[in-house]
Structure formats: structure tokens, C-alpha cells
Amino acid sequence: MAKTAADVLIEGLIDWGVDTVFGLPGDGINGIMEALRTHQEQIRFVQVRHEEAAAFMACGYAKYTGKLGVCLATSGPGGIHLLNGLYDAKLDGQPVLAITGLPFHDLNDTFTQQDVALDRLFMDVAAYNTRVMGPTHVENVTELACRTAIGYRKVAHITFPTDIQDMKADRKMASKRNVAGHVSNVPADSGHLPTEADLQRSAAILNEGKKIAILAGQGALRATDALERAADVLGAPIVKPLLGKAAVPDDSPFTTGGIGLLGTKPSQEALENCDTLLMVGSSFPYIEFLPKPGKAKAIQIDHDPVRIGLRYDVEVGLVGDSRRCLEALLPLLKRKDDRSFLEKAQKGMKDWRELMEKRSSNMEKPMKPQVVAHELGRRLRSDAIVSSDSGTITTWWARHIPAQKGQLYSCSGTLATMACGLPYTIAAQLAHPNRQCVAFVGDGGFSMLMAELATAVKYKLPIVVVVIKNNTLGQIKWEQMVFLGNPEFGVDLQSIDFVKYAEACGAVGVRIEDPKECGSLLDRAINANPSGPVLIEAVVDPFEAPMPAKVTFDQAAKLAESLVRGEPNRSKIVTTQIADRVRELV
Ligand SMILES: Cc1ncc(C[n+]2csc(CCOP(=O)(O)OP(=O)(O)O)c2C)c(N)n1
């Protein structure tokens, strides 16, 4: 049987090593669905309940495998639903290909049914973005879409008129310059190495520095050993922005953990006090936590030349793969005899860990969310893949679940969207059937895409979903008070019984309310369903604030102002630890 244009698309994806496509059918992509059906031995279609989740899954798949993530949605509404997940991929630099449908090729832009020009809609999100013009166009555009997404770690988009999908891909219909055999699906490594001169200049600066800090982001995730060796030689603490959480394990003697509002005090102090900064694979956006301009000499390693100097005035930019750049740099570095900067950071970390331990061993009721994160972290396997969402939960995840060697961690770093945690976890489990895949999410973020729990049931995925239930959009509540001095507004959530919900989906549901039972219930819950998901509803104190490592006078004053201006939960907030800090500062 002659191939259809959709067959050419799917066979192109298979050539590029794509093994999974996340999506939801519709009449705008039925031709592509048929090609997926006939190729199901080579490529798997994973059906979602909301296309936004498909795009998150494609992004999560890319994050946790390093491979191309692919999502598929129908014309009009289906394609529109993909957008948030595609922006997540764009902003976190993940290779994702979106495939969408269009109306019949000769009815586009005529107010026909589902007539949304998805190529025009996706102009900003996609680095490669095209509309299929005929069956013999497909081979060339599939090749370029995959190559662009993988080569530049960006989003690519192919939109495909529905009738063209099932047309025969007859080479005889090709235009005279579109000759068969002139396109290749061979992937090529885009990693380059910096020049010898730039390596020498970087080494000279690093060898001269007295107090060196290393900032290791998402781009350093595959450079763990080289990072630790560099930290050892330079006597430098490694500070980890959120997406770099797994760049080195948290028990490494060289790391001071996270940075930013949800980071640690020793990390903040290392960046405040360093005279030299080595940035590795990071575009960490919160520049207020970087050294003041002119305070430190900086070297930056990034695979993308455009990102050199994006956040700090650097002396040298080294463009290339983090591990390879570090390995090229290491032989040029001299071991620092003065270890005092690192030792100070290590002492700071000892104190910080004690503070965290205190907060996470508080056995008062209502249960503190830190207790759940801490108890979960202790039970995770060394192969665990742990995803989170945006919210106060990100702080608990960042600070109280220590990354162990071999584990992977991610969330929506730069878009900071809610709702990606569950889809990421589903994608992780599909990509790594034998690893432990866990979502640590809030009740707000989870309820946005909670229908995907049924997806995990359908595909028999033994994921663990920990929902931190505080019946509030916690992060925003605290922002309203602490950043703006406003009483909270519009942040309460209607309570949902997530245990019943899990059971209704066919999953196992477990509730934890008493901190004293948290560990034993987690033990039981984690292994309660080997052939499907377990949802753990952890009911926590809604008044536990995500404390910045150093509370500023301004933040304290704003919180006091919000209380005076009629904060409805004033009487509860005055008894919390953040209120204690306010009293100390104001
Ligand atoms: C899609 C989306 N909408 C809104 C926001 C703004 N936002 C950031 S965190 C947050 C609250 C998250 O609530 P929840 O998931 O319950 O976590 P909690 O803060 O309570 O721990 C909101 C609304 C966002 N980041 N993403």
C-alpha cells in the first residue's frame, strides 16, 4: 500500500529516534492517528486528557531523557491547549516538537470549523514553525523540525491540513527541485569547544581568585564529576539554582544547595562575598542574588553563545557542553591552598542543615509541609525522579528533599508554571519504567490537570503523587502579604477529597494528617500499588510561610502592613515563625 503523507511524518520521527508521542485525537489529526496506529510497534501513542499535559509530558520526557519530546494535538482548540507546555519547553530550553492539525488545505482562513492558524499562533514559541503544503513537503519539514529542536534545544512545530495527512505521498507529484534522496535524518552533535586562548584566560582568572563560587544550573546536570573536581581544586562552594538541583548531590561537601528566595543562606552568602564566579549552564533569572556588578570577575560556560553575559558582566564566555568545557579547563587550574572560603560555606551549611532539620521535625498539628518533604526524601530510592510544581511546595521540595547521587529533579524553572509536576512524572515513568517516579505538588497545581491521574491508571504507571493540601494558593497568599503589604485575596481553594478522587480514578489514595504517622504511612503508601499510581493527600498547615533564607526589613514591614490593613487571618499569622521575624525586625 502506498504511503500517506502522515506515514512519511511518523516514519521520519521513528528515524529520529522518537519512541513516544503524547496527545489527544481529533478530526484535524485523524490521518496522523491512523499512521500512529499502523506504526504502533515502533512508536507509542500516549493518550492524555488535556493537551496542555501532552506538551508538559513532551517537555518532561526531554528533560529526563535528553531526547526529543513530541506532542500531538488536533486543529483549533487542541493546538491552543498545547501552548503553556510549549512555553515551558521554550523557556527551559528543551527540544520539543509539536504536531497539530489544520482544517482542509483549501479552507484555511475562511472562517471554517476550527479555523485557527496555529502556525501564526505559535510564531513566538516555536523556533521552527511550518505549515505542510502537500504530501511531498512532509519529509523535508519533518527532518528540519527535528534537527532544529534537537540542535538548538528549542520548540519546533509542524501544522498539517487534515486532508493532506491521508493523501498518498507520491514522489511523482513532487516539484522538480524536490528530488528524492537529498535529505538526511542523521543527527549531528552541536557541542563545540572553546578556543585554547579563552580557556587560558579563564584559568588565569580562576587561578588568581581568592574566593570563588560556582553557580551550576540545568546545563551542568550531566557534569557532576567535573563540577566536584573543579570545586575541589578551586576551594569553591557550588551554588545550585532550582533546575541544577541534581547537578551535584546535596550531601556533596562542595555544595551549599539552592539559591534564590527558596535557597539557602550559605548559598546567598557565597554569591554575596565571592570575588570570582564560575557560572556553568545557568541563566538563573533572579539577578538580585548574583554578586553586585563589578564585585566579582566572572567566567561563564554555556552551550548557547547568546546566553553568555545574559545576567552578569563576564570576563570570558566559554561556549560548549559543560562537562567538556570543565574537563578542558581542569588541567589548567592550580589547587588553592587557602580553603577558608569553602570551609566557611561548609560551616554555614552545617548550621543551615540543623535549622532545616528543626523545621522538618516539628511534630505539632496541623502538620508542617516540611515534615512531609523530609520524610519523603528519606524514603526515595537513589534512582528516583522527582518533579514539582510552582508554589510554596517548590520551597519544600528545594530545601527538604535532598538530591542524592543518581536522582533527577525538575520543575518548570523559567516559566514557573503550575500543573507540570504530574505530567512530568507520567513522562518520567514512561521513559524509565523501572525508576521511582514521584510528583510533589500543591493542591492548586494538581487540581489544574488532575484528570491525568486517570492517564497514569490507564497506562499502569506506579507513580507516587504527593499532594500538599493547604486549601490555598499558598505562594500567592504570602506574596500578597510579604511583597506588597496587602491582605490576602482570592487565594482560598475549595477543599477536594483527593483520596476519594484517586479511588474514583482507580488509583490508591492515602491521607496523612498526623506528623507522627507521616513516615510510617509514607512507607506503606509508596509501595501500595505496584501496577498503578498512589496518591498521597498530605493535609498541612496553611499558615506555614516559605521563609526566605534572610528575611529583609522590607519584607517584614510589608507583612506588618498587611496585618494592619485587615488581613483576614491576622490572628493565626501572628503566631507563626514569620511573624516572629517581623517582631525582631520592625
Ligand atoms: C498556570 C499558573 N497560574 C498561576 C500561577 C501563579 N502562581 C504561582 S504559585 C501559585 C499557587 C500554587 O498553589 P498550590 O499549587 O496550591 O501550591 P502552594 O503554594 O499552596 O504550596 C500560583 C497561583 C502560576 N505560576 N502558574
Ligand SMILES: [Mg+2]
Ligand atoms: Mg496549596
